Amino acid sequence: MNPRVLMIGWELPPxxxxxxxxxxxxxxxxxxxxGVKITFVLPQKVDINVDFMDVVFADIExxxxxxxxxxxxxxEWAKQFGTDGKNINPFDFLGGALEYAEKIGKIARRCNxxxxxxxxxxxxxAGIVAKKLSNKPFVTHVHQTEMDRTGGHNLNxxxxxxxxxxxxxxxxxxxxSQFTKNILVNNxxxxxxxxxxxxxxxxxxxxxxxxxxxxxxxxxxxKLVLFLGRITLMKGPEYFVRAAKTVLEHRPKxxxxxxxxxxxxxxxxxxxxxxxxxxxxxxxxxxxxxxxxRIWQSADLFVIPSVSEPFGITALESIxxxxxxxxxxxxxxxxxxxxxxxxxxxxxxxxxxxxISVLAYPSLKKVLKQESSKELPLINWDKSADxxxxxxxxxQENHGF
Amino acid sequence: xxxxxxxxSSSFRGNPAFxxxxxxxxxxxxxxxxxxxxxxxxxxxxxxICLYFQVHQPMRVKKYRIFDVGTDHDYFNDTGxxxxxxxxxxxxxxxxxxxxxxxxxxxxxxxxxxxxxxxxFSGVFLEQLKDQLxxxxxxxxxxxxxxxxxILNETYYHSLAFFYSRAEFESQVNMHKDLIWKLxxxxxxxxRNTELAYNNDLAMWADSKGYKGILAEGWDSFLGWRxxxxxxxxxxxxxxxxxxxxxxxxxxIAFRFSEKSWKEWPLTADKFARWVDAIxxxxxxxxxxxxxxxFGEHQWKEQGIFGFLExxxxxxxxxxxxxxxxxxxxxxKYPAMDEVDVPGxxxxxxxxxxxxxxVGNSIQSSALTLLYKMEKKxxxxxxxxxxxxxxxxxxxxxxxxxxxxWFSDGDVHKYFNPYESPYDAFISYMSALxxxxxxxxxxxxxxxxxx
Numbered sequence: 001m002n003p004r005v006l007m008i009g010w011e012l013p014p015x016x017x018x019x020x021x022x023x024x025x026x027x028x029x030x031x032x033x034x035g036v037k038i039t040f041v042l043p044q045k046v047d048i049n050v051d052f053m054d055v056v057f058a059d060i061e062x063x064x065x066x067x068x069x070x071x072x073x074x075x076e077w078a079k080q081f082g083t084d085g086k087n088i089n090p091f092d093f094l095g096g097a098l099e100y101a102e103k104i105g106k107i108a109r110r111c112n113x114x115x116x117x118x119x120x121x122x123x124x125x126a127g128i129v130a131k132k133l134s135n136k137p138f139v140t141h142v143h144q145t146e147m148d149r150t151g152g153h154n155l156n157x158x159x160x161x162x163x164x165x166x167x168x169x170x171x172x173x174x175x176x177s178q179f180t181k182n183i184l185v186n187n188x189x190x191x192x193x194x195x196x197x198x199x200x201x202x203x204x205x206x207x208x209x210x211x212x213x214x215x216x217x218x219x220x221x222x223k224l225v226l227f228l229g230r231i232t233l234m235k236g237p238e239y240f241v242r243a244a245k246t247v248l249e250h251r252p253k254x255x256x257x258x259x260x261x262x263x264x265x266x267x268x269x270x271x272x273x274x275x276x277x278x279x280x281x282x283x284x285x286x287x288x289x290x291x292x293x294r295i296w297q298s299a300d301l302f303v304i305p306s307v308s309e310p311f312g313i314t315a316l317e318s319i320x321x322x323x324x325x326x327x328x329x330x331x332x333x334x335x336x337x338x339x340x341x342x343x344x345x346x347x348x349x350x351x352x353x354x355x356i357s358v359l360a361y362p363s364l365k366k367v368l369k370q371e372s373s374k375e376l377p378l379i380n381w382d383k384s385a386d387x388x389x390x391x392x393x394x395x396q397e398n399h400g401f
Numbered sequence: 402x403x404x405x406x407x408x409x410s411s412s413f414r415g416n417p418a419f420x421x422x423x424x425x426x427x428x429x430x431x432x433x434x435x436x437x438x439x440x441x442x443x444x445x446x447x448x449x450i451c452l453y454f455q456v457h458q459p460m461r462v463k464k465y466r467i468f469d470v471g472t473d474h475d476y477f478n479d480t481g482x483x484x485x486x487x488x489x490x491x492x493x494x495x496x497x498x499x500x501x502x503x504x505x506x507x508x509x510x511x512x513x514x515x516x517x518x519x520x521x522f523s524g525v526f527l528e529q530l531k532d533q534l535x536x537x538x539x540x541x542x543x544x545x546x547x548x549x550x551x552i553l554n555e556t557y558y559h560s561l562a563f564f565y566s567r568a569e570f571e572s573q574v575n576m577h578k579d580l581i582w583k584l585x586x587x588x589x590x591x592x593r594n595t596e597l598a599y600n601n602d603l604a605m606w607a608d609s610k611g612y613k614g615i616l617a618e619g620w621d622s623f624l625g626w627r628x629x630x631x632x633x634x635x636x637x638x639x640x641x642x643x644x645x646x647x648x649x650x651x652x653x654i655a656f657r658f659s660e661k662s663w664k665e666w667p668l669t670a671d672k673f674a675r676w677v678d679a680i681x682x683x684x685x686x687x688x689x690x691x692x693x694x695x696f697g698e699h700q701w702k703e704q705g706i707f708g709f710l711e712x713x714x715x716x717x718x719x720x721x722x723x724x725x726x727x728x729x730x731x732x733x734k735y736p737a738m739d740e741v742d743v744p745g746x747x748x749x750x751x752x753x754x755x756x757x758x759x760v761g762n763s764i765q766s767s768a769l770t771l772l773y774k775m776e777k778k779x780x781x782x783x784x785x786x787x788x789x790x791x792x793x794x795x796x797x798x799x800x801x802x803x804x805x806x807w808f809s810d811g812d813v814h815k816y817f818n819p820y821e822s823p824y825d826a827f828i829s830y831m832s833a834l835x836x837x838x839x840x841x842x843x844x845x846x847x848x849x850x851x852x
Contacts, residue, residue: 250467250468338822339805339824341822341824341825342821342822349466349468350466352467353466353467353468353828354824354828356467357467357827357828357831357832360467360831361764361767361827361831362767363763363764363766363767364764364824364827364828366763367762367763367764367805367824368824370762371762371805
């Protein structure tokens with residue numbers, strides 16, 4: 001019999017701050033298609049329209065903006081809400097997660113389910129409570145850790161502990177990559193036998209071709225190299241700038257487009273200024289939908305210089321947009337993609353070498369594009385859902401269902 | 402024969418190299434059976450075994466970055482721990498394969514005077530051996546001195562020049578001839594092209610140059626119902642004869658020997674000899690062509706490959722009708738059974754058996770185009786170092802490393818690739834080529850100035 005799952009999430013598109021919401025939706029949809037009955041819990045009421053599963057709300061009281069922003073480092077969060085003179089309590093940062101745990105009881109008592117599946121630390125306290133109240137098995141799904149967000153420096157000990165306890169209390173842990181599994185084993189001391197890697201998938205394997213962005217620059221034979229994502233420590237923006245400096249020494253007609261925002265944006269701009277290459281940088285801020293895809297499709301190369309990237313769904317989105325990818329080896333998605341360029345994030349010379357090569361040799365760009373698009377259909381949510389169901393079944397067997 | 406049929410079909414199933422070819426393979430012997438039964442009634446046949454080993458090591462391009470262009474002109478001198486370190490690899494393969502295999506084969510040649518072998522050495526390989534491991538070269542010489550070993554002719558740089566520049570191709574063949582004469586004091590009468598890349602044009606060229614024989618893959622696409630176990634005549638030629646690789650039996654050793662999932666594992670010499678015996682009456686010659694590195698490098702000592710090799714001659718010779726021949730002896734001994742027409746290029750690689758492993762994608766073809774476009778300017782420099790580097794960059798392996806086919810499957814291409822990806826191979830190669838271009842320009846300028 002198909003298991004009934006109480007899935008505890010933090011966000012779903014379109015009310016999402018990043019990849020977590022997309023991943024939850026993709027997985028839940030594929031699981032539902034395979035007959036898994038999902039009750040998806042969100043912390044707050046939003047106007048969401050899905051028909052394949054029940055969505056219920058825990059009605060916690062934090063403002064939506066503050067909540068979505070919890071999914072960043074504490075220092076970034078404090079910067080966002082603490083600079084206007086108001087005193088903020090560090091516990092407010094955790095408040096959402098804790099209140100979620102308080103409110104989950106009502107839902108857990110009301111719903112029928114066979115197991116609890118919860119996504120990332122913000123939902124772990126709620127997951128633990130749901131497990132306790134229902135006495136049902138508990139799966140934690142790790143999309144990102146405090147280690148990734150902070151690079152291991154100044155990590156928030158409470159967040160770290162919530163992550164660790166959540167995984168310890170879980171019957172099974174799902175990590176989105178082998179890369180993340182290694183972090184869970186090495187930095188959280190979780191038993192490797194308890195962790196299964198389930199890579200993320202992608203739903204849309206090709207994007208509609210859109211009118212080009214930055215056409216005037218392309219007409220002047222400028223090549224475009226793209227950075228897209230939150231401008232935070234884990235995404236490695238400073239390595240991108242350093243590589244850009246080297247690229248420009250060899251290919252002055254290159255524009256580096258930065259799409260996104262984050263707590264390191266100023267620093268990134270300052271760095272480009274210091275290196276005297278600000279003229280070759282273009283900061284667009286945060287973009288969505290067609291605007292984002294137009295720039296993506298116009299770029300000659302998409303670079304992900306992440307210092308620590310549990311998965312990196314943007315690599316797949318880039319391929320869907322027909323743009324080849326240069327990826328740091330410190331990213332989970334590198335495990336499922338062969339036809340991309342790979343580089344250690346700290347090796348900015350090699351990063352530049354590869355960027356220059358893609359700009360210099362049209363055949364390289366062409367083959368990367370062709371071959372990576374063939375890989376994309378193999379990286380789908382169906383596969384991820386099958387693996388998840390396998391995990392559910394193995395837990396059920398152990399619990400004597 | 403049913404048993405053989407069953408074996409034929411089973412042994413190919415599950416082998417990634419034969420994806421989608423099961424139909425051909427299942428019917429292989431059923432189809433060939435009938436005409437040759439009739440033939441068998443008319444003649445009494447003595448099947449011969451013809452062994453040919455390819456020995457080659459490329460000069461791999463080191464990790465060469467765009468920043469090295471114009472400053473570093475040594476493309477092949479990696480000294481690190483990576484598999485781009487040519488010296489390191491040569492030593493490793495010599496220890497694991499060449500030395501133990503040569504030692505064993507020398508013993509066998511002495512023990513069985515009727516044993517025959519043939520080798521094709523690339524010039525780039527012999528050059529490296531001569532410089533770094535002369536004692537290994539000596540051990541090959543000892544084999545040749547027995548008089549039971551033939552050396553074939555190929556391009557010095559193990560290149561695909563035949564398909565890009567006839568003049569360059571001929572220069573490299575002549576260089577190879579000279580080198581073989583210098584090192585072994587023998588002359589070749591049989592030609593084999595890089596990766597067994599073959600077509601009618603090549604056969605006609607070899608015929609016109611007086612070669613007695615030429616080698617190719619015994620591939621179903623052009624053989625049709627015919628068996629590779631006969632000698633043929635290439636279309637459009639007068640005298641030359643064609644020897645075709647029995648890919649099934651060759652690959653049983655070269656590819657499948659250590660494969661535990663293979664139904665026939667473990668392969669023993671007596672089992673293999675029985676398969677050869679089964680051909681008795683259905684063919685005159687069994688051509689077993691493979692890389693010499695099969696022994697000890699692709700198939701490991703621990704898996705018993707040397708034990709297999711050691712017992713192979715005695716097991717084959719147990720059957721009175723069997724004997725060994727060199728390619729030259731084969732073409733002398735057997736008449737051409739039929740004419741074989743190969744208009745398109747056939748090689749011994751992959752399921753496609755074409756050149757796609759070397760020129761199948763745009764990075765490969767763009768690199769090759771640029772390389773051969775430089776020919777005239779390179780040769781005009783008259784600078785031996787520049788010409789040598791250009792020729793070393795012609796070695797087919799460079800393009801094989803850029804092959805994107807099957808790359809994600811992690812199969813044979815990945816195994817043989819010393820680079821992290823086909824793209825890394827391409828990037829280093831193109832940067833090296835850019836540097837070579839600059840050197841060519843600089844030399845030309847100097848010459849113009851001097852005039």
